[in-house]
Amino acid sequence: AQSVTQLDSQVPVFEEAPVELRCNYSSSVSVYLFWYVQYPNQGLQLLLKYLSGSTLVKGINGFEAEFNKSQTSFHLRKPSVHISDTAEYFCAVTFGGTSYGKLTFGQGTILTVHP
Amino acid sequence: GAGVSQTPSNKVTEKGKYVELRCDPISGHTALYWYRQSLGQGPEFLIYFQGTGAADDSGLPNDRFFAVRPEGSVSTLKIQRTERGDSAVYLCASSSRGGDEQFFGPGTRLTVL
Numbered sequence: 001a002q003s004v005t006q007l008d009s010q011v012p013v014f015e016e017a018p019v020e021l022r023c024n025y026s027s028s029v030s031v032y033l034f035w036y037v038q039y040p041n042q043g044l045q046l047l048l049k050y051l052s053g054s055t056l057v058k059g060i061n062g063f064e065a066e067f068n069k070s071q072t073s074f075h076l077r078k079p080s081v082h083i084s085d086t087a088e089y090f091c092a093v094t095f096g097g098t099s100y101g102k103l104t105f106g107q108g109t110i111l112t113v114h115p
Numbered sequence: 116g117a118g119v120s121q122t123p124s125n126k127v128t129e130k131g132k133y134v135e136l137r138c139d140p141i142s143g144h145t146a147l148y149w150y151r152q153s154l155g156q157g158p159e160f161l162i163y164f165q166g167t168g169a170a171d172d173s174g175l176p177n178d179r180f181f182a183v184r185p186e187g188s189v190s191t192l193k194i195q196r197t198e199r200g201d202s203a204v205y206l207c208a209s210s211s212r213g214g215d216e217q218f219f220g221p222g223t224r225l226t227v228l
Binding site: 004006032034036042043044045046049051090092094100101102103104105106107108 | 118119146148150155156157158159160163170171173174206208210213214215216217219220221222
């Protein structure tokens with residue numbers, strides 16, 4: 001079965017500390033991977049995506065993610081977080097050969113950055 | 116330019132009633148998606164339009180749910196005989212043809228009493 005799992009529902013962290021939000025997927029077909037962010041009272045916004053090529057992808061606001069095919073993971077990282085990074089983060093995947101179409105989302109991780 | 120807009124932003128209805136939710140995609144975007152987000156969960160796919168036709172409706176939960184996009188722009192999600200379990204935020208997204216970035220609207224919060 002094809003699925004997406006975000007291992008942490010909540011991640012608290014202090015300002016300027018590094019953070020990693022974990023995402024794993026299950027699939028027997030090719031995948032395209034995305035991270036979206038949802039700030040309070042706003043719509044979902046694309047942070048970054050992996051389609052092909054280098055497995056380390058960089059996104060907006062200093063975030064990056066690494067695609068690990070052997071571990072079926074696509075973890076999101078930031079070396080130093082800011083208060084304004086407080087939001088809910090969603091990992092999403094398209095399965096089976098196209099980068100468009102139906103997105104399957106993980107359950108979300110709420111990142112709370114404390115001063 | 117204008118993003119994806121959804122109306123109404125909030126809808127409260129009674130069990131058994133019919134509701135319509137509207138989505139205005141970004142101008143020129145040929146692909147349009149509907150998702151449903153229940154409390155504490157990630158968005159769940161409902162249906163995807165390419166132009167006027169439904170390219171993938173595999174996420175519609177049952178025949179009470181129906182969506183149309185008659186002119187390839189605005190879309191309406193229709194829910195008949197609403198149930199309390201239909202309460203959720205309904206999200207709409209659009210993208211350019213073959214585009215991999217989906218642009219999301221702010222959602223419609225549906226509450227079924």
